[in-house]
Amino acid sequence: MTEPDQPDAQRAIDLKHLRRAIELGDLAVTQGNHPFGSVLVSGAGEVLAEGMNSHSIDKGPGHAEANLARTAAREFDIATLRDATLYTSVEPCSMCSGTIYWAEIGTVVFGMTERLLGEMTGDDPENPTQDLECRQIFASGRRPVDVRGPFPELEDRIVAQHRAFWRSGADE
Numbered sequence: 001m002t003e004p005d006q007p008d009a010q011r012a013i014d015l016k017h018l019r020r021a022i023e024l025g026d027l028a029v030t031q032g033n034h035p036f037g038s039v040l041v042s043g044a045g046e047v048l049a050e051g052m053n054s055h056s057i058d059k060g061p062g063h064a065e066a067n068l069a070r071t072a073a074r075e076f077d078i079a080t081l082r083d084a085t086l087y088t089s090v091e092p093c094s095m096c097s098g099t100i101y102w103a104e105i106g107t108v109v110f111g112m113t114e115r116l117l118g119e120m121t122g123d124d125p126e127n128p129t130q131d132l133e134c135r136q137i138f139a140s141g142r143r144p145v146d147v148r149g150p151f152p153e154l155e156d157r158i159v160a161q162h163r164a165f166w167r168s169g170a171d172e
């Protein structure tokens, strides 16, 4: 669900940080990991921390958003975390949404839906993508987490990033 009434200025800021999250996904691949990245930005607009994927069947669960949220929760106080926005190239899964919730982060902005990712990862055992909107998970909580996304203008870029990576698992 996009938010057409979102002020242009906020949207431009969101796009800037989402593009950095996508770049971090490319960087993760150069380090032998999956193409996912995320950025934590303070209420004042300062980049607080960045996260990259470190996940594999062998290494265990290490999604970019959960990695970042865990690190941030240890480094920053609750007021800072609740004011902060976690930007991520792809909608956070249940594990990451749960970690974001428990890390007290206030807002999530994602580029592409998890459902669309699932169409590309297919049955790849390295990324058995779930099909669950993060808004559903946050709606089940006892404190609000605001969500913005997906951003259709970034979809081609993110789709290309994942098609290139998951081609062995997709039926093309």
Ligand SMILES: [Zn+2]
Pocket: 063, 064, 065, 066, 092, 093, 094, 095, 096, 097
């Ligand atoms: Zn995840």
